[in-house]
Amino acid sequence: MKKENYLLAENLRHELHQHPELSYHETWTKQHLMDFLKEHTSLELHDGGKYFYAVYRAPSDCAAAGDKKAIAFRADFDALPIEDEIDKPWKSCVPGVGHKCGHDGHAAALCGLGLELMDMKPDRDVYMVFQHAEETGQGAVEAQQFIKDNPDIGEIYAFHNRPGEELGQIRISNTVANCASKGMSVYMKGTPTHASIPENGINPVFALTEIVRAIPEFTDPDAYEGLVLCTIVQLDVGDYAFGIAASEGVLRMTIRAEIEAEMDLLQKKIEDLAKAEAEKYGLQLKFEFEDVFPETRNDPHCVEKVHKAAEKLGYSVVESIASRGSEDFGYYTKLIPGAIYYIGGGVDKPSFHTSGFDFTDSIIENAVEMFKALIEE
Known part of the structure; x- marks a missing residue:
């Protein structure tokens, strides 16, 4: 990942962290993400109301353009009703509300992919959906419409940060990822x-x-x-x-x-x-x-691609069992094949959904590199 792109994504993450918004109230967050992509990329932007998605179109002169199914990635961007007690300059400005699940980092990382695509110029279309209200389980119910509207999408992926695990380690379930x-x-x-x-x-x-x-x-x-x-x-x-x-x-x-x-x-x-x-x-x-x-069930072929992508990057990959925690990404995988995986945020980090949690900035690069490798699989 280019250093300038990483720094832009990291700064964006800090801005999102300072201005957390609860599910179905993410008006500023959504607009700020759209404005960031408008300023720094030439991606197509499609406003879905509470959510939006960005599209990279493969150059028409690419040999494989039109032959490959499009790939999609999802990031959530809602916060939680938990006080932010981190002692950092980007501490939440909103009393009683904080990005305590790392969705600020998920959204910033997907924007980081958008920045990298401008130079990467892959030979397939890439969709990036930025989704509201994951914490209630309802955001994906609405945002999955983008898949129905774009039948060229053949697969979808997402990551979730995982504090308490080895920094940068990829963890993925071969079957059910989330209960x-x-x-x-x-x-x-x-x-x-x-x-x-x-x-x-x-x-x-x-x-x-x-x-x-x-x-x-x-x-x-x-x-x-x-x-x-x-x-x-x-x-x-x-x-x-x-x-x-x-x-x-x-x-x-x-x-x-x-x-x-x-x-x-x-x-x-x-x-x-x-x-x-x-x-x-x-x-x-x-x-x-x-x-x-819903249950979030990973597609075996997509799991294999995640393993290959991580191995190409030299990242440690660990097979995991189903998480007892739930994730609305399963609404997407009911429509098309997909997979969600975890990226370790460091063994000494506070757990998410606690007041001391803060997304580990360095794994933005891990996330972006995984996205890029999956595009090329």
């Missing part, structure tokens, strides 16, 4: 009564606790092919009032599975039990779902 997950809320409503005559009301606590009791059975690993988890995040029943029996409650869980179909099976088990308990006690029942992420 599917969703937030599931079970609402139950009965009838209120005075605490002295509970028999005159309907209290949902007994039905909700039956669901809680069933979780270990529903997640028995012997019943599934892959990892299946259910994490209870909240059980809220009634009010802080000793004279009133509880009449409304909600159980909130994160359900998660390595194989998306097995998450759906777990969901059905919970729903069926909730319906049976609601009928048994005469309760009103409602389900709500949010933060829905």
Whole structure:
């Protein structure tokens, strides 16, 4: 990577870090990225509303132009509601909001590729999608439209930084890279009564606790092919009032599975039990779902290309198992072959989603060189 291009990308990363924006509020971030590419490249820019994508067109006189399928890369750019406590000049200027997952670095690295393409001039078209709202799982649902609008795209790749791992090391799963997950809320409503005559009301606590009791059975690993988890995040029943029996409650869980179909099976088990308990006690029942992420499954051929690209660059490559954390990149790989991989940010770095985390600038170059090598595969 050219030094001047690296410095431009690094400075861009710092600017993004100083001005973090939460999912669906990334107005400044998106415009700043577009302005950067307008100023420093001649790439086509296509505004998708909350997201945008840039396109490099192979010169028409290239021998292979038109013969090769286009390749795409994705970067996310939303931040998290976490205070930034780094002691650096580019510390967040927004109280309570910080780039604590490294999406500032992902976006800056993809812009770095845009800079390099001006001199690289590959013989195939290259698409770069800059995506909002990865943290909610919904950004890719909307941004995947760019693939539907451009059927010439044959494959898509992305990287995620990985603090705590060897600097610059590539980690990739041969199959599922990230588990599917969703937030599931079970609402139950009965009838209120005075605490002295509970028999005159309907209290949902007994039905909700039956669901809680069933979780270990529903997640028995012997019943599934892959990892299946259910994490209870909240059980809220009634009010802080000793004279009133509880009449409304909600159980909130994160359900998660390595194989998306097995998450759906777990969901059905919970729903069926909730319906049976609601009928048994005469309760009103409602389900709500949010933060829905698919499984992110890597294509074997794309995984092979990642290995070859890393080996050509002399980067260490390690096979990894599926991450329990979720990633909306899976919405893209439902449409076309693709792969997501991790780049180590250094063993002594704070974990992402913590106040002390900061993206490791030096791996911008690793990311850009990997992108370039994948284009040539």
